[in-house]
Amino acid sequence: MAFHYKDNPAPKTEVLDDGTIVTRTCAWSPPGCHAVGCGIKLFVKDGELVKVEGDPDHQLTQGRLCPRCLALKEAVYHPDRILYPMKRAREDRGKDKWERISWDEATDLIISETERIREQYGSEAICVYMGTGREAVRYGFTLSSKVLRTPNNCYAQSGWSCMGPRQTAMTMMLGSAYIELDYNGGSLEVWNDPDWKRPDYVFCLGKEPLESNPDGLWGHALIELMKKGSKLIMVDPRLCWLATRADQVLQIIPGTDAALCLAILNVLINEDLIDHEFVENWCYGYDELVERVQEYTPEYAAKECGITAEEIYTCARKLGYDGGKHHWSLLMGVAVDQNPNGCQVTQCLIAMAAITGNLDVPGGTVVGVQMQFEMTGATDFMSEELKNKCIGWDVYPIVKVLLNTTHPDITLEALETGRPYELKMAWLDSTNLLSPTCSAQPKRWHDALMKMEFTVAKDMFMNPTIMALADVVLPLATWAEHDGIVMTNQGCQMGIAGAINKALQVGECKSDLEMLIHFGNAFYEKAYGEEYPFKTVEEYLVDDLNKMGHSWEELSEKVVASNDIGGYHKHERGLIRPDGQPGFQTATGRVELWSTGYAGLGDDPLPYYFPPKLLAEERPDLAKEYPLVMTTGRRYFASFHSEHRQIPSLRDLTPEPYLEIHPETAAELGIKDGDEVTIENPWGTAHERAHLTPIMRKDVVSAAHGWWYPEEDGEAPHLFGVWKSNVNSLVPHRVLGKMGFGAPYKQLPVKVYKTPVEECVL
Numbered sequence: 237m238a239f240h241y242k243d244n245p246a247p248k249t250e251v252l253d254d255g256t257i258v259t260r261t262c263a264w265s266p267p268g269c270h271a272v273g274c275g276i277k278l279f280v281k282d283g284e285l286v287k288v289e290g291d292p293d294h295q296l297t298q299g300r301l302c303p304r305c306l307a308l309k310e311a312v313y314h315p316d317r318i319l320y321p322m323k324r325a326r327e328d329r330g331k332d333k334w335e336r337i338s339w340d341e342a343t344d345l346i347i348s349e350t351e352r353i354r355e356q357y358g359s360e361a362i363c364v365y366m367g368t369g370r371e372a373v374r375y376g377f378t379l380s381s382k383v384l385r386t387p388n389n390c391y392a393q394s395g396w397s398c399m400g401p402r403q404t405a406m407t408m409m410l411g412s413a414y415i416e417l418d419y420n421g422g423s424l425e426v427w428n429d430p431d432w433k434r435p436d437y438v439f440c441l442g443k444e445p446l447e448s449n450p451d452g453l454w455g456h457a458l459i460e461l462m463k464k465g466s467k468l469i470m471v472d473p474r475l476c477w478l479a480t481r482a483d484q485v486l487q488i489i490p491g492t493d494a495a496l497c498l499a500i501l502n503v504l505i506n507e508d509l510i511d512h513e514f515v516e517n518w519c520y521g522y523d524e525l526v527e528r529v530q531e532y533t534p535e536y537a538a539k540e541c542g543i544t545a546e547e548i549y550t551c552a553r554k555l556g557y558d559g560g561k562h563h564w565s566l567l568m569g570v571a572v573d574q575n576p577n578g579c580q581v582t583q584c585l586i587a588m589a590a591i592t593g594n595l596d597v598p599g600g601t602v603v604g605v606q607m608q609f610e611m612t613g614a615t616d617f618m619s620e621e622l623k624n625k626c627i628g629w630d631v632y633p634i635v636k637v638l639l640n641t642t643h644p645d646i647t648l649e650a651l652e653t654g655r656p657y658e659l660k661m662a663w664l665d666s667t668n669l670l671s672p673t674c675s676a677q678p679k680r681w682h683d684a685l686m687k688m689e690f691t692v693a694k695d696m697f698m699n700p701t702i703m704a705l706a707d708v709v710l711p712l713a714t715w716a717e718h719d720g721i722v723m724t725n726q727g728c729q730m731g732i733a734g735a736i737n738k739a740l741q742v743g744e745c746k747s748d749l750e751m752l753i754h755f756g757n758a759f760y761e762k763a764y765g766e767e768y769p770f771k772t773v774e775e776y777l778v779d780d781l782n783k784m785g786h787s788w789e790e791l792s793e794k795v796v797a798s799n800d801i802g803g804y805h806k807h808e809r810g811l812i813r814p815d816g817q818p819g820f821q822t823a824t825g826r827v828e829l830w831s832t833g834y835a836g837l838g839d840d841p842l843p844y845y846f847p848p849k850l851l852a853e854e855r856p857d858l859a860k861e862y863p864l865v866m867t868t869g870r871r872y873f874a875s876f877h878s879e880h881r882q883i884p885s886l887r888d889l890t891p892e893p894y895l896e897i898h899p900e901t902a903a904e905l906g907i908k909d910g911d912e913v914t915i916e917n918p919w920g921t922a923h924e925r926a927h928l929t930p931i932m933r934k935d936v937v938s939a940a941h942g943w944w945y946p947e948e949d950g951e952a953p954h955l956f957g958v959w960k961s962n963v964n965s966l967v968p969h970r971v972l973g974k975m976g977f978g979a980p981y982k983q984l985p986v987k988v989y990k991t992p993v994e995e996c997v998l
Contacts (some may be wrong), residue, residue, distance in 0.1 A: 237605075239733055239786050239797035240424050246293045248737060248793050256281040260291055260795045262734030264715050264722040265370040266666065266696050267304060267311050267883075268876030271452045273722040273734035274301060275796060280739050285309050285716060294796050296421055296454055296732055303873055303886060308716060310883045312742055316946065317696055318711045319743025329686065330704055330952025339744060342708055343758050349690040350384065351763050353661045359618075360625045361660040363388040363642070367667035368398050368674065369876065371720065372694075372748040376665050377640065383756045384663065385617050387626040390642040392667070392681065393674035395972045395979035396635070397573045399451065404638050404977060405582035406604075408833040411821025412812055413604030413728030415586070415595075417565045419457035422730025422800040427460055433599035434464045435565035437483070437554055441471040441493060441585065442982075443569025446478060448871040450569055452724030452731060458567070469551060471496065472571075473867060474896065474938050475931035484551055487933055488541040490867045491848030491983030494577045497584030498845055499537030500552040502529040504591060509556025511593030518807060518820070519590055521830020521841070528842045540847065542933070557592040563599035564592070574869060574981035576849055576973040583831070583843035590827045596804050604728035605801045605812065606821070627656070632976030634837050645970040645979075648677075651684035662705070664693035666712065666748065670701040671878035671944045671958055672868075676967035676979055677919070679959070694751060697882060700958035703950050711745040718747030719773055719792070721780060723799060733799040735792040749773055839975050848983040849971055855985065862917050862985035864901070868939040868963045869981055878942035892998060893940035893961045894927040897988065901935075902928050905989060912991040912998045915939060917984060920965030923997050926990075937988060939963045960997045 250258050257280045262273040275294020279287035288308045290299035311317070321342035322334040337345075353361050364380040366373055366389065380389040391398070399414075406415055417438060423429040438461065445455030458478070462468060467483035470476075471493065479485045488496055504510055505526050515522050534548035541548075555564050566589050572578045586595075594600035627650050628643025629636040635643050651659055662685055669675045670682055685691070685705050693706035702709050719738045724731030746754060753776060756768040770776040777788040791797060802811040810816040819825035823832040828841075835841040852859035874880060874889035881887060895913055907913055909928040914921055915937070924939060932938060941964070945957035959965070964981075971980055991997075 237727065237784050238800040239791070240800060241790075241794045241797050242293065242295065242424060245794050248795055254281070256286065257739070259737055259739040260293065261715070261737040261739065262294070262722050262732070262796060263305055264720065264736060266712055266714055266879070267308070268370050268879045269304060270369045270449050271722050271724060271726065272449045272454045273452075273724065273732040273796070274305060274454070275299070275734070276301070276305060278716055278739040283740060285312055285740055291795075295424055295426055295798060296457070300456060303889065304876065304880060307880070307883050307885050308714065310885060311696065311880075312714055312716060314697070314882060316698065316882060318698060318709060319745060321708065321710055321744065323708045326689075326707055329707070330955070332703070332951050334709070342710065343755070346692055346708060346755070347758060347762050350661065353689060357658065357660050359386045359622060360388060360657060362386040362663070363390055363647070363659050363661070364663045364665050365667050365669060366391045366665050368393075370666045371715070372666035374726065375748050375752045379663070379665060379752055379755070382617060383752065383759050387618060387623050388642050388659070389640075390644055390647045391674070392644050392647070392669045393979070394645055394676035394967060394969060395576070395977050396639065396641075396644060397578070397977070397979045397981060398570055398674070399573060400639060401573045401578035401973070401977040402568060402582045404634065405579045405586065407638055408831045409583060409586050409822070409828045410603060413606050414451060414725050415566065415601050415603050416451070416453060416725065416729050417458070417567045418598065418600055418602045419453070419461060420730070421454070421457070421724060421732055422798050424798045427464060431598065433563065434461055435466050435599045436562040437467050437469055437564035438567055439469045439555060439564055440478070440567040441569070442571025443567050444472070444476050444478065444871065445567065447873055448569070452729060469554065473933050473936045474870070484547070484554070486541070486543055486547055486551060488543055489933070490865050490936060491575055491577065491851065491980065492541040493572065493575065493581045494584060494843065494845040495532065495537040495540040496548065497581060497588065498529055498532035498843060499534045499548045500555065501525070501584060501587060502532050503534060503549055503552035504556055504588065505529060507553070507556065509553065510591040511557045511560070514593045515591055518826050520822075520824040520826040520828045522591070524842055525587060525829045528844070532845065540845070555588065555592060560593060563594050563597060565594070565599065566601040570869065571982050573978060575983065576971060576978040576980060577846055578978035579973055579975065580843040580845065586827070587829050587843065590829065595827065596806055598804055602730055603806060603812065604725065605806070606728065625657070628976070634975045637837070643976055645972065645976070648681060648684060648969065651687070652680070660689045662688045662691040664691065664701060664706065666694060668695070668699045668701045668878045670704060670955070671699065672941045672962045672964035673877040676964055677969045678962060678964050680969065697946070698950060699878070700944050700955040704952060704955055710751060711743055713742070713745035713747040713750070716740055717742055717745060718750060719777060720747060720749055721777060721791070727784070727799065728801065730801050731799050733791065733797045735795050737792055737795065749776065837975065848980065850968070850980055850985050851983060858918070858985045862987050863935070864986050864988060865936045866915065866939055866966065866984040866986040867936060867982040868941045868984070870938060870940075875942060878944060881944060882946040893924040893943040895924040895940070895988065896927050896929050896932050896938040898932045898934045899928045899930060902926060907988070907990050912996050913988050914991045915963065915966065915986050915988050917966050917986045919968045920962075922963045922965060923960050923991060925998060937986065
């Protein structure tokens with residue numbers, strides 16, 4: 237990994253004539269965002285943040301910011317912000333009976349209760365629950381494994397439906413880290429680099445990067461590519477803004493992505509639109525793939541997907557190999573994961589890129605590198621017996637092999653049943669899991685977690701999860717209030733390496749990393765009688781950067797670097813395998829179109845398709861009463877999942893949760909724009925405001941997620957109105973793919989009707 241800095245960048249800090257200190261930094265979270273590392277200038281006068289601007293010296297974002305960054309001051313000084321540690325009695329859960337305590341008192345209480353539970357029930361009785369996208373994800377494994385010394389770290393989304401399926405398939409087929417669109421973020425020249433080529437096409441499936449900036453990708457980079465001539469192929473049941481600028485749109489039925497991609501492979505192979513040299517030298521199982529795709533004709537897929545066969549032929553021919561004169565790049569999003577068939581969709585997408593010669597070439601799809609850091613799940617303090625108690629590993633062994641976490645659905649069942657053992661302590665590590673952000677069937681999670689003997693939470697604001705469940709809450713610092721490191725996709729991707737430079741202090745708030753260091757030292761001294769490796773955040777950051785061959789002092793001073801993970805054609809130059817040999821980090825050393833890893837774990841080694849598990853073909857018993865398909869989880873400029881609801885300028889942009897529905901469908905149901913509607917299926921109900929729009933398929937509705945109402949009564953049972961618009965109540969538990977991945981968040985059967993006046997809640 238190589239960092240490259242601009243010559244003579246603007247200084248880290250400067251003092252204006254009126255005494256205002258301007259600090260250059262990079263954003264991450266909280267408030268939430270994916271790890272894009274956008275460039276920021278913070279203006280602080282007399283210790284108070286007075287203004288936020290974009291940093292024009294940041295080579296990628298070049299001074300451009302989204303509304304969430306611009307609203308930072310409102311978040312920092314919001315009157316409802318948690319500024320000090322607080323506690324309450326266990327019997328007061330759900331009540332606003334918080335008592336301010338000191339950090340020393342909070343620390344002693346947490347250590348005392350943790351050690352009591354460990355002594356009484358064993359270390360496995362403790363579980364850390366992670367959020368998504370936030371900075372806590374970088375340190376959560378170290379918190380659980382090295383500080384709390386428990387094997388249980390849980391991301392509570394059914395089916396691990398956020399990067400789990402994609403990353404698993406990438407590892408199985410490539411042995412590499414995340415693969416992504418080639419937007420050349422690893423170069424100081426970015427789009428002006430003469431060694432870079434723009435993709436001729438960008439194939440975007442289940443991803444809307446402008447609003448989500450997912451997985452460290454700066455979404456606006458796609459606009460820059462389109463300005464330079466890249467054409468966009470968009471696969472989405474919803475015609476977003478990008479789709480209106482696309483060369484082709486495939487508006488498929490949710491959950492049928494694998495049928496589409498297998499049919500594209502069918503055309504590529506049968507029309508000989510492949511890179512035979514790459515296939516012969518670097519692919520394994522091509523002949524088997526050829527045989528598999530014969531059954532998935534465009535005509536077959538067209539019926540499954542609700543589009544025409546000609547659309548599929550046209551798309552495939554645009555992506556086909558033409559002697560290497562043109563290249564296309566892949567963008568795949570969380571919609572791939574939120575599908576029980578999602579692992580197979582990823583298999584198809586990687587196969588499409590591989591056989592057309594578009595893996596790790598300029599203008600193709602960049603192949604990531606595996607990064608190993610101290611914080612990525614070290615378990616050296618646990619015996620093999622304890623590690624193997626991690627919940628769900630016996631049911632879904634692929635989670636043990638690749639993710640080193642509990643399986644979320646099995647975790648909920650363990651909480652409810654006490655099998656294979658009882659969980660007694662929860663650490664809510666920057667997650668608001670009761671709001672409809674991740675957990676399916678959130679009322680079940682609420683009831684199960686209420687049984688915990690002790691629960692710790694940390695966050696910026698009181699939210700439904702903390703109010704309902706926590707005994708101690710710790711105040712979390714914003715990215716303006718701490719030092720840290722942000723790298724796109726945790727450094728495995730070409731892109732930005734940025735310094736998060738502290739510019740101010742508010743209350744007694746600590747960052748995720750500060751809390752890790754604080755509790756690391758406290759537990760080691762008071763509970764383990766040992767010495768924690770790091771006494772200060774600076775020591776940690778220095779060590780972190782040293783492992784990458786770089787200096788925290790230099791990164792902090794120069795603020796932003798381009799992160800070059802090895803350029804292109806890494807498989808040819810021995811930069812993917814740890815042994816330095818050419819090839820991929822797989823059993824065969826090749827891109828495994830026929831996966832030896834999947835075969836070894838008992839799944840089909842080739843990609844396959846099955847119809848959506850809950851829709852008409854598989855569940856005709858549901859189709860008559862619940863004729864519409866609901867997709868949920870789309871992003872908004874004004875919020876990051878359940879965050880930012882209390883920020884006035886952002887709430888003005890999206891004041892209520894909206895259900896997008898086609899005007900003709902709404903007319904048939906007697907629904908007008910702005911009506912409160914009830915969304916219902918056998919598993920739950922939710923209330924949203926109807927927004928009539930022709931961008932939706934007539935048989936599909938799109939529901940907002942992450943909604944709660946900070947302005948409403950926070951005490952139980954209301955909990956800031958968390959249940960009234962909770963779309964995840966409609967997601968069934970454990971409807972998954974064979975290996976335990978992918979839940980149907982985006983393919984749910986529902987009916988929608990105008991809420992009777994006497995039942996309106998919005």
